[in-house]
Amino acid sequence: MTKRRALITGITGQDGSYLAEFLLSQDYEVIGVVRRTSTINFARIQHIQDDITLVSGDLLDQGSLIAILSEYKPQEVYNLAAQSFVPASWKQPVFTGEVTALGVTRVLEAVRTVDPTIRFYQASSSEMFGKVREVPQTETTPFYPRSPYGIAKVYGHWITINYRESYNLFACSGILFNHESPRRGLEFVTRKVTHYVAKIKLGMETQLPLGNLDSKRDWGYAGDYVRAMWLMLQQDKPDDYVVGTGETHAVRELCEVAFSYVGLNWEDYVTQDPRFMRPAEVDLLVSNPNKARHVLGWEPEVSFKQLIEMMVESDLEQLKKEHNL
Numbered sequence: 541m542t543k544r545r546a547l548i549t550g551i552t553g554q555d556g557s558y559l560a561e562f563l564l565s566q567d568y569e570v571i572g573v574v575r576r577t578s579t580i581n582f583a584r585i586q587h588i589q590d591d592i593t594l595v596s597g598d599l600l601d602q603g604s605l606i607a608i609l610s611e612y613k614p615q616e617v618y619n620l621a622a623q624s625f626v627p628a629s630w631k632q633p634v635f636t637g638e639v640t641a642l643g644v645t646r647v648l649e650a651v652r653t654v655d656p657t658i659r660f661y662q663a664s665s666s667e668m669f670g671k672v673r674e675v676p677q678t679e680t681t682p683f684y685p686r687s688p689y690g691i692a693k694v695y696g697h698w699i700t701i702n703y704r705e706s707y708n709l710f711a712c713s714g715i716l717f718n719h720e721s722p723r724r725g726l727e728f729v730t731r732k733v734t735h736y737v738a739k740i741k742l743g744m745e746t747q748l749p750l751g752n753l754d755s756k757r758d759w760g761y762a763g764d765y766v767r768a769m770w771l772m773l774q775q776d777k778p779d780d781y782v783v784g785t786g787e788t789h790a791v792r793e794l795c796e797v798a799f800s801y802v803g804l805n806w807e808d809y810v811t812q813d814p815r816f817m818r819p820a821e822v823d824l825l826v827s828n829p830n831k832a833r834h835v836l837g838w839e840p841e842v843s844f845k846q847l848i849e850m851m852v853e854s855d856l857e858q859l860k861k862e863h864n865l
């Protein structure tokens with residue numbers, strides 16, 4: 541039997557690397573779209589590079605997407621590429637809109653024109669709920685985004701639904717709450733905290749400057765969340781799903797768990813730095829993942845505490861290796 545073929549945009553990112561591993565374990569042939577960079581940034585996929593095919597393309601370049609789908613003919617497309625860092629979206633709002641919003645239309649247009657039977661996954665975000673209208677948030681909670689990033693994601697979400705309704709595409713939108721891992725970018729708060737904790741423990745740093753300590757997030761493990769993406773495309777009907785743990789924790793709790801894992805008191809090290817405050821904040825996110833649980837049979841397997849401890853452990857190991865400690 542011929543293998544199923546999946547294409548991932550954003551394969552060099554956190555989720556792309558876990559999704560590629562997962563699809564390989566399901567015996568897929570995996571094609572990853574990478575944009576041209578002057579320095580290679582394949583750190584997250586280095587270990588599977590011989591098992592996947594990397595092709596050059598960009599969400600800003602419609603022609604490249606059409607050419608890739610025509611040549612590789614995947615059955616499933618996972619659109620994970622985005623300018624995904626919320627603070628950067630205030631610095632580069634137009635660019636964020638081009639990639640994170642219009643980029644989705646470019647991929648959908650390529651699917652529609654090349655092969656409308658392709659199953660499509662869009663990486664939507666809990667940032668769309670922003671100043672939340674309801675607690676917890678479900679698939680029907682109204683959106684109130686609070687950043688150019690959140691607004692771009694609302695566009696991506698609705699264009700996905702519109703292509704499903706207009707052209708009968710099998711297009712799904714996963715509204716994923718924050719998910720983290722040892723492969724998370726260093727600029728996001730979980731990884732920033734675990735990386736600093738490891739550095740402080742090893743005597744390489746003395747302080748951790750943070751922004752808002754009161755905001756609350758529903759944090760899960762990225763390895764669990766990529767399974768939900770795949771499950772959405774295996775259903776009989778395309779639909780949208782909220783994916784999260786149903787628990788919420790404040791940034792200060794994240795600090796407490798991470799520092800206490802290495803026997804330190806977070807209050808001795810964390811400082812508040814106005815540089816990391818946002819022009820408009822999302823105060824509280826917490827999911828109601830019942831639909832994903834019942835329809836997809838999806839459950840998260842890693843708890844908040846396990847996640848943070850896994851990340852601190854990994855940062856300690858990595859730093860020790862880098863510095864021959």
Ligand code: NDP
Pocket residue numbers: 549550551552553554555556573574575577581597598599600619620621622623624625639663664665666715716717718719720725
């Ligand atoms: P990352 O920031 O780690 O990865 C983003 C990926 O997009 C990278 O591979 C990046 O490539 C690629 N990319 C950026 N711009 C372009 C472009 N113009 N053309 C092609 N590729 C591009 O994000 P995550 O893995 O954390 O998230 C994956 C997706 O899920 C994103 O869309 C994000 O917005 C969304 N999301 C994430 C959540 C989370 O908690 N992680 C929660 C909800 C949604 P390069 O390596 O070259 O920069």
Ligand code: GDR
Pocket residue numbers: 624625626664665666667716717718719727728729730732749750751752753755756757791816817818821822
């Ligand atoms: P978020 O993640 O904006 O939710 O977007 P991030 O980890 O950046 O922020 C979470 C919360 O922590 C507060 N915070 C800080 N954040 C950062 N980055 N750095 C700090 O020093 C700091 N101090 C406090 C923030 O104010 C915020 O409230 C992530 C991204 O992955 C998006 O792409 C994705 O869509 C959403 O999660 C769901």
